[in-house]
Amino acid sequence: MTSSVALQPEPAPVAACTVSRDVQAFDLLIEDMETELGESWGDLSFEDAIAFLEQPDSEALEFFAVAMNAQDEGELALIGELIALSKDRGVKVILIAEDVSPSVLHQLLKTGANDFLPYPLPEGALHEAIVRIRTPEPEVAAPANGANGLAARAGGSHDGAIFATHGLAGGVGATTFAVNLAWELATKEKKDGPRVCLLDLDFQTGSVSTYLDLPRRDVVYELLSDTSAMDADNFLQAMQTFNDRLHVLTAPADMLPLDIVGPEDIATLLDIARANFDVVIVDMPKTLVAWTETVLSHANVYFAVLELDMRSAQNALRFMRLLKGEDLPYEKLRFALNRAPRFTDLQGKARVKRMAESLDIDIELMLPDGQKQVAQACDHGLPLSENAGKNPLRKEIAKLAASLHELVGSEIEGG
Numbered sequence: 001m002t003s004s005v006a007l008q009p010e011p012a013p014v015a016a017c018t019v020s021r022d023v024q025a026f027d028l029l030i031e032d033m034e035t036e037l038g039e040s041w042g043d044l045s046f047e048d049a050i051a052f053l054e055q056p057d058s059e060a061l062e063f064f065a066v067a068m069n070a071q072d073e074g075e076l077a078l079i080g081e082l083i084a085l086s087k088d089r090g091v092k093v094i095l096i097a098e099d100v101s102p103s104v105l106h107q108l109l110k111t112g113a114n115d116f117l118p119y120p121l122p123e124g125a126l127h128e129a130i131v132r133i134r135t136p137e138p139e140v141a142a143p144a145n146g147a148n149g150l151a152a153r154a155g156g157s158h159d160g161a162i163f164a165t166h167g168l169a170g171g172v173g174a175t176t177f178a179v180n181l182a183w184e185l186a187t188k189e190k191k192d193g194p195r196v197c198l199l200d201l202d203f204q205t206g207s208v209s210t211y212l213d214l215p216r217r218d219v220v221y222e223l224l225s226d227t228s229a230m231d232a233d234n235f236l237q238a239m240q241t242f243n244d245r246l247h248v249l250t251a252p253a254d255m256l257p258l259d260i261v262g263p264e265d266i267a268t269l270l271d272i273a274r275a276n277f278d279v280v281i282v283d284m285p286k287t288l289v290a291w292t293e294t295v296l297s298h299a300n301v302y303f304a305v306l307e308l309d310m311r312s313a314q315n316a317l318r319f320m321r322l323l324k325g326e327d328l329p330y331e332k333l334r335f336a337l338n339r340a341p342r343f344t345d346l347q348g349k350a351r352v353k354r355m356a357e358s359l360d361i362d363i364e365l366m367l368p369d370g371q372k373q374v375a376q377a378c379d380h381g382l383p384l385s386e387n388a389g390k391n392p393l394r395k396e397i398a399k400l401a402a403s404l405h406e407l408v409g410s411e412i413e414g415g
């Protein structure tokens with residue numbers, strides 16, 4: 001007699017598995033998995049999932065939905081190992097996180113999961129993530145105005161990081177931040193640094209082209225007005241390169257209504273962008289649009305730029321309220337205070353503290369006032385590093401770029 005009962009194979013190989021400490025803590029995930037997959041999914045612990053990948057049965061597995069919350073923060077190494085092994089075996093990973101701290105979030109982003117969702121899961125989010133992991137990577141073409149070295153490496157399946165910037169009030173410095181962050185990231189390494197692109201989605205008053213002295217081209221309009229025809233080829237052709245290092249999609253020549261594109265168009269655009277670049281920086285219009293949510297859900301980090309004034313504070317409050325009310329992933333927001341008071345300005349610092357408290361937010365980034373040099377660099381169409389390398393604003397953005405660069409760098413090495 002053999003005691004094979006416990007070793008009975010599953011009746012049919014499962015297509016997907018949830019992986020968590022206790023799946024009952026993620027009941028919305030159970031519901032969504034049932035809707036998406038019926039009966040053909042299983043549930044595993046972190047350790048069992050790793051063991052499962054070693055078995056032949058796992059070949060039929062399409063993806064893991066790895067769910068974690070604050071209680072699992074001690075298991076990061078294990079979760080990282082699981083994700084790396086999954087990648088190795090061609091199993092996609094959708095990471096679902098509830099209430100994890102920003103530093104853990106950063107580490108998680110490094111792990112190379114295919115998609116990242118907040119918990120509680122927003123309506124339809126799992127469905128969209130599954131569609132995304134099932135969509136084949138777009139074909140990659142060489143950029144028309146090929147930046148040296150960049151084109152050569154623009155290949156393979158790839159999932160670049162998306163960082164968005166959004167000014168919570170007019171003129172708070174969101175575009176200056178986006179342009180300089182993109183440039184610092186693109187030039188951090190002399191050779192073989194991350195491939196970076198900057199997308200100006202502020203279709204009306206977007207000033208990326210001014211700040212980098214690039215012409216606004218009609219092809220951008222053509223690209224945006226027919227996204228069904230959009231592919232890596234015409235996306236790259238609509239871009240320009242700044243100083244051979246940074247690819248830029250400027251706003252179109254004519255001022256366009258912001259609803260010329262819808263959420264699906266923007267999703268297509270972002271998917272193509274991140275398949276072709278290691279880092280995608282998106283400069284958003286300050287107006288909320290139907291596709292703000294799309295960018296928010298695609299972004300790894302969404303920088304909300306504000307100043308220390310009532311206008312910014314009130315808009316921040318309304319923005320947070322909206323995101324929370326609509327169950328959007330507000331935890332992706334990182335508040336950046338521009339023209340922040342100096343270290344020695346105790347009164348100013350007390351005001352920042354009060355503002356953060358009254359809004360119930362963390363202001364994680366302090367961008368100093370860089371005085372006239374900043375506006376001058378903008379007017380000359382140059383990033384600060386090219387025109388005013390010692391400017392305090394530049395130094396702070398370079399520091400941020402260095403920390404983001406580490407995160408992105410490990411992604412490149414990982415594949």
Ligand SMILES: Nc1ncnc2c1ncn2[C@@H]1O[C@H](COP(=O)(O)OP(=O)(O)OP(=O)(O)O)[C@@H](O)[C@H]1O
Nearest residue numbers: 167170171172173174175176368369370371374375
């Ligand atoms: N930290 C800073 N120190 C000094 N000047 C700054 C700083 N940040 C931005 N500026 C200047 O403020 C002006 C507005 O900046 P920017 O265009 O980046 O703001 P924005 O939030 O993108 O505005 P918009 O509402 O037009 O999108 C520019 O002239 C820029 O040079």
Ligand SMILES: [Mg+2]
Nearest residue numbers: 174175202207
């Ligand atoms: Mg702007």
